[in-house]
Amino acid sequence: MAMYVLVHGSWHDGPLWGPVAEQLRAAGHEVHTPTIAGHGNGVPKDVDHDDCVASIVDFVVEHDLSGFVLLGHSFGGTVIARVAEEIPERIERLIFWNAFVPQPGNSLMDEVPPHYREMFAGLAAASEDNTVPMPFPVWRDAFIQDADLELAQSTHAQLSTEPFTPFTDKLDLQRFYALDIPKSYINATEDTALPQGEWGWHPRMSGRLGAFRLVQLPGSHEVMFTNPALLAAKIVEAGRP
Amino acid sequence: MAMYVLVHGSWHDGPLWGPVAEQLRAAGHEVHTPTIAGHGNGVPKDVDHDDCVASIVDFVVEHDLSGFVLLGHSFGGTVIARVAEEIPERIERLIFWNAFVPQPGNSLMDEVPPHYREMFAGLAAASEDNTVPMPFPVWRDAFIQDADLELAQSTHAQLSTEPFTPFTDKLDLQRFYALDIPKSYINATEDTALPQGEWGWHPRMSGRLGAFRLVQLPGSHEVMFTNPALLAAKIVEAGRP
Amino acid sequence: MAMYVLVHGSWHDGPLWGPVAEQLRAAGHEVHTPTIAGHGNGVPKDVDHDDCVASIVDFVVEHDLSGFVLLGHSFGGTVIARVAEEIPERIERLIFWNAFVPQPGNSLMDEVPPHYREMFAGLAAASEDNTVPMPFPVWRDAFIQDADLELAQSTHAQLSTEPFTPFTDKLDLQRFYALDIPKSYINATEDTALPQGEWGWHPRMSGRLGAFRLVQLPGSHEVMFTNPALLAAKIVEAGRP
Numbered sequence: 001m002a003m004y005v006l007v008h009g010s011w012h013d014g015p016l017w018g019p020v021a022e023q024l025r026a027a028g029h030e031v032h033t034p035t036i037a038g039h040g041n042g043v044p045k046d047v048d049h050d051d052c053v054a055s056i057v058d059f060v061v062e063h064d065l066s067g068f069v070l071l072g073h074s075f076g077g078t079v080i081a082r083v084a085e086e087i088p089e090r091i092e093r094l095i096f097w098n099a100f101v102p103q104p105g106n107s108l109m110d111e112v113p114p115h116y117r118e119m120f121a122g123l124a125a126a127s128e129d130n131t132v133p134m135p136f137p138v139w140r141d142a143f144i145q146d147a148d149l150e151l152a153q154s155t156h157a158q159l160s161t162e163p164f165t166p167f168t169d170k171l172d173l174q175r176f177y178a179l180d181i182p183k184s185y186i187n188a189t190e191d192t193a194l195p196q197g198e199w200g201w202h203p204r205m206s207g208r209l210g211a212f213r214l215v216q217l218p219g220s221h222e223v224m225f226t227n228p229a230l231l232a233a234k235i236v237e238a239g240r241p
Numbered sequence: 242m243a244m245y246v247l248v249h250g251s252w253h254d255g256p257l258w259g260p261v262a263e264q265l266r267a268a269g270h271e272v273h274t275p276t277i278a279g280h281g282n283g284v285p286k287d288v289d290h291d292d293c294v295a296s297i298v299d300f301v302v303e304h305d306l307s308g309f310v311l312l313g314h315s316f317g318g319t320v321i322a323r324v325a326e327e328i329p330e331r332i333e334r335l336i337f338w339n340a341f342v343p344q345p346g347n348s349l350m351d352e353v354p355p356h357y358r359e360m361f362a363g364l365a366a367a368s369e370d371n372t373v374p375m376p377f378p379v380w381r382d383a384f385i386q387d388a389d390l391e392l393a394q395s396t397h398a399q400l401s402t403e404p405f406t407p408f409t410d411k412l413d414l415q416r417f418y419a420l421d422i423p424k425s426y427i428n429a430t431e432d433t434a435l436p437q438g439e440w441g442w443h444p445r446m447s448g449r450l451g452a453f454r455l456v457q458l459p460g461s462h463e464v465m466f467t468n469p470a471l472l473a474a475k476i477v478e479a480g481r482p
Numbered sequence: 483m484a485m486y487v488l489v490h491g492s493w494h495d496g497p498l499w500g501p502v503a504e505q506l507r508a509a510g511h512e513v514h515t516p517t518i519a520g521h522g523n524g525v526p527k528d529v530d531h532d533d534c535v536a537s538i539v540d541f542v543v544e545h546d547l548s549g550f551v552l553l554g555h556s557f558g559g560t561v562i563a564r565v566a567e568e569i570p571e572r573i574e575r576l577i578f579w580n581a582f583v584p585q586p587g588n589s590l591m592d593e594v595p596p597h598y599r600e601m602f603a604g605l606a607a608a609s610e611d612n613t614v615p616m617p618f619p620v621w622r623d624a625f626i627q628d629a630d631l632e633l634a635q636s637t638h639a640q641l642s643t644e645p646f647t648p649f650t651d652k653l654d655l656q657r658f659y660a661l662d663i664p665k666s667y668i669n670a671t672e673d674t675a676l677p678q679g680e681w682g683w684h685p686r687m688s689g690r691l692g693a694f695r696l697v698q699l700p701g702s703h704e705v706m707f708t709n710p711a712l713l714a715a716k717i718v719e720a721g722r723p
Contacts, residue, residue, distance in 0.1 A: 141423070141454040149482050182623070189430075189671075192455045197444035203679035213623040214674045216700070218457070241631050382664070382695040390723050430671075433696045438685035459698070 002069055002092075002239055003030040007056060007083075009074025009099070010167075011134045011159040013040035020224050023232035032068075034059040036079060038163040045129045045161065049169035053082040066090040069239035073097045074193065074221065075162075077205070078108055078171060085175040095238045097186040097231075098193065098221055101205040104174055108167045113199040124164035131161035142192050144222040155225050184213040184238035186231075193221035213238060243310055243333075243480055244271040248297060248324075250315025250340070251408075252375045252400040254281035261465050264473035273309075275300040277320060279404040286370045286402065290410035294323040307331040310480035314338045315434065315462065316403075318446070319349055319412060326416040336479045338427040338472075339434065339462055342446040345415055349408045354440040365405035372402035383433050385463040396466050425454040425479035427472075434462035454479060484551055484574075484721055485512040489538060489565075491556030491581070492649075493616045493641040495522035502706050505714035514550075516541040518561060520645040527611045527643065531651035535564040548572040551721035554581045556675065556703065557644075559687070560590055560653060567657040577720045579668040579713075580675065580703055583687040586656055590649045595681040606646035613643035624674050626704040637707050666695040666720035668713075675703035695720060 004024060006017050014035035021031040037055035038047030056079055060068075070091050072080035077099025084091055102111055109117055123132045134143075139159075140152045147155070185206035194201050206212060215238040217223065223231050245265060247258050255276035262272040278296035279288030297320055301309075311332050313321035318340025325332055343352050350358055364373045375384075380400075381393045388396070426447035435441050447453060456479040458464065464472050486506060488499050496517035503513040519537035520529030538561055542550075552573050554562035559581025566573055584593055591599055605614045616625075621641075622634045629637070667688035676682050688694060697720040699705065705713050 137452070141425075141452060145454040145456065146478070184623075190455055190457050195444065195448060196455070197448060200444075203677065203682075207677060207679060211619070211623060213627040214672055214678070215627065216672050237628070378693070382666075382693060386695040386697065387719070431696055431698050436685065436689060437696070438689060441685075 001028040001030065002236075003032075003065065003067060004235065004239065005032045005034070005056075005060065005065065005068050005070050007034070007070070007072040007076035007079050008036065008039070009072075009076045010132075010162040012073075013160060015040075016158060017224065019228035020232050020235070023229050024235065027232070027236065029236075030068075032059070032063065032065065036076070038166070039160065041160045045131050045163045047163050047166065049078065049082070049166040049171065052079050052166050053086065056080075056083050057086050060087060060090060067092050069093045069095060071095040071097060071235060071239070072099045073224070074099055075108060075166070077101055078166075081173055081176045082171065084179055084181060085173070088179055088181060091181050093182045093184060093239055095184045095186060095235065096205070096209070097235075097238075098188055098191045098201045099185075099205065101208045102171050102173060103208065104172060104177060105170055107170050111205075113195060120164065120167060127161070127164075129161075130164045132164055132167070133161050134159050142221075144220050144225065145192070146190060146220045146223070146226045151225060155222065182213070183209045183211070184215060185209060186234055186238050187214065187216045188219040188221065188223045189216055190219055191221045242269040242271065243477075244273075244306065244308060245476065245480065246273045246275070246297075246301065246306065246309050246311050248275070248311070248313040248317035248320050249277065249280070250313075250317045251373075251403040253314075254401060256281075257399060258465065260469035261473050261476070264470050265476065268473070268477065270477075273300070273304065273306065277317070279407070280401065282401045286372050286404045288404050288407065290319065290323070290407040290412065293320050293407050294327065297321075297324050298327050301328060301331060308333050310334045310336060312336040312338055312476060312480070313340045314465070315340055316349060316407070318342055319407075322414055322417045323412065325420055325422060326414070329420055329422060332422050334423045334425060334480055336425045336427060336476065337446070337450070338476075338479075339429055339432045339442045340446070342449045343412050343414060344449065345413060345418060346411055348411050352446075354436060361405065361408060368402070370402075371405045373405055373408070374402050375400050383462075385461050385466065386433070387431060387461040387464070387467045392466060396463065423454070424450045424452070425456060426450060427475055427479050428455065428457045429460040429462065429464045430457055431460055432462045483510040483512065484718075485514075485547065485549060486717065486721065487514045487516070487538075487542065487547065487550050487552050489516070489552070489554040489558035489561050490518065490521070491554075491558045492614075492644040494555075495642060497522075498640060499706065501710035502714050502717070505711050506717065509714070509718065511718075512550075514541070514545065514547065518558070520648070521642065523642045527613050527645045529645050529648065531560070531564070531648040531653065534561050534648050535568065538562075538565050539568050542569060542572060549574050551575045551577060553577040553579055553717060553721070555579045555706070556581055557590060557648070559583055560648075563655055563658045564653065566661055566663060567655070570661055570663060573663050575664045575666060575721055577666045577668060577717065578687070578691070579717075579720075580670055580673045580683045581687070583690045584653050584655060585690065586654060586659060587652055589652050593687075595677060602646065602649060609643070609646075611643075612646045614646055614649070615643050616641050624703075626702050626707065627674070628672060628702045628705070628708045633707060637704065664695070665691045665693070666697060667691060668716055668720050669696065669698045670701040670703065670705045671698055672701055673703045673705075
């Protein structure tokens with residue numbers, strides 16, 4: 001059996017992995033689902049990208065975890081790439097699930113299409129605490145279109161505002177690109193959180209990994225809610241030796 | 242339950258929606274399948290694109306339909322984009338199923354690869370009434386390759402010649418691109434009626450919609466014949482709130 | 483019932499078609515699985531591309547086969563394109579399964595991305611007999627990622643070294659591109675033996691065929707081992723009239 005550390009994406013927190021973690025545990029695996037600094041409800045939102053990374057590194061060190069598969073979803077890809085730079089010796093394999101793999105020196109904002117840049121910057125400027133909320137129409141049609149309306153609404157109600165500074169922080173990542181940890185990319189074939197094609201996840205982001213293992217499944221960016229059993233099975237395929 | 246108005250593509254007519262409409266009705270939905278002017282057998286073929294649009298607008302107004310989902314397949318995409326310009330207030334959502342979304346000012350001919358342009362123009366010139374027949378080898382391998390030979394032949398026998406003028410009429414579409422009606426794109430992943438890649442349906446056509454909901458299914462351009470139950474289910478996913 | 487001649491790819495030999503051939507035979511088809519010259523274990527490896535082609539042509543002529551579907555996998559695509567130039571009248575349809583369709587005048591090496599060119603040339607230079615072995619990490623993550631480790635290992639143990647000269651021989655193929663034999667392309671959607679995108683199999687290679695029938699299935703480059711029943715079914719779809 002394997003050990004998985006699952007790092008969530010923007011607007012999410014650790015507990016939202018519940019249904020996926022349950023599936024993995026039922027199959028005998030050990031699963032950890034830490035919450036990134038500044039994420040979730042009722043916490044200070046004035047964090048930068050280094051704080052995000054430190055919070056996951058601290059979690060791993062405090063629990064003295066090693067020999068685990070480290071998975072990042074979406075924004076979580078920027079976090080696990082940096083975590084891998086800090087504690088490479090503890091990580092058996094990296095899995096990017098429809099996750100950002102930024103080019104050296106880029107911020108997340110540099111990697112999204114212009115209309116997202118405008119929307120995120122506008123929403124952050126309009127907020128009181130430099131955070132970006134998830135607009136329901138974007139969630140419903142671009143993130144979780146494979147849910148019915150009820151599930152789209154109930155999951156949206158569990159989201160929290162996203163600190164904006166980690167989106168704009170430039171990430172060096174030179175050390176990440178020199179690591180020889182094995183890597184996998186999971187691609188949900190209906191994921192349109194990034195528009196497919198020129199600005200898409202795969203093969204644009206995945207191709208930057210060099211040698212990697214591709215695993216695909218049908219589903220949206222939020223298939224963790226719409227088909228947690230299938231996602232869990234694909235995490236196992238992506239993570240096994 | 243929802244109401245659907247299904248607009249067919251080239252070489253088709255309304256009654257060919259039969260198996261899909263049956264599935265939708267069995268699920269409790271109201272379904273209308275008008276035939277576009279100049280389409281089907283035994284009708285005058287000297288129509289232009291405006292006549293095509295007017296025939297669908299008239300159908301909707303005469304039946305006083307509103308609050309419906311308007312779906313266009315293939316060439317039908319050019320028709321529903323124009324219908325939406327004329328009667329936007331009646332339409333709840335637009336679904337483009339492997340359908341053309343022409344750039345402002347373009348005709349359908351401007352949107353197809355050079356070898357199709359040549360073939361269509363040649364077949365129209367060789368006809369007595371400026372129409373394009375569907376050659377069986379094209380139908381069998383590029384349109385309905387997921388059928389067995391018998392189904393490919395029986396469906397081909399139900400097709401009718403396509404008036405050529407609606408292919409060459411330039412479409413302004415400025416008003417369409419300013420509409421805020423929600424939009425979905427259904428993509429059959431083996432559809433090669435347009436060759437995949439540079440000249441393909443998705444993400445080339447879909448990406449022009451701005452914000453839209455992507456729904457995919459396995460199947461050819463004519464999955465309405467080869468898997469009507471799955472297509473009907475995907476229409477519901479694409480059309481629901 | 484149909485007759486199939488299946489031409490394997492690099493590092494493979496004819497007997498490795500076993501599970502797929504068994505499925506096709508169980509469905510009533512006649513199946514031939516010749517081994518390309520210089521392939522398999524215990525044979526001389528000093529062959530060029532013409533020798534590869536001649537070995538398949540000779541097999542067909544010696545067994546006096548005609549009216550068959552000729553399928554090539556991967557490197558086998560370069561072979562069946564040339565075989566079709568030599569004995570076109572015997573072939574009912576060509577199927578390229580994630581196979582090379584080289585541009586006129588190109589070698590296989592001209593069609594693979596730079597990192598493969600370097601790796602193949604380096605491995606051949608390091609060998610005693612100008613052959614390329616298949617490194618296990620490449621096999622496991624890029625060729626057969628949908629297998630568990632045990633199947634990845636047991637299949638890797640059955641591979642043989644690949645003669646390098648057929649990779650570097652330039653292929654004229656002018657006659658192939660003038661043939662009007664019907665063609666199909668089978669694409670396994672998780673195949674990353676060539677990286678997806680700019681250097682990928684589909685639509686890059688498939689699009690060179692002109693008119694062709696597309697058939698897709700989930701699976702890796704080695705889905706012949708991981709899901710032989712599904713591949714056999716797709717070969718039938720690709721090969722039927």
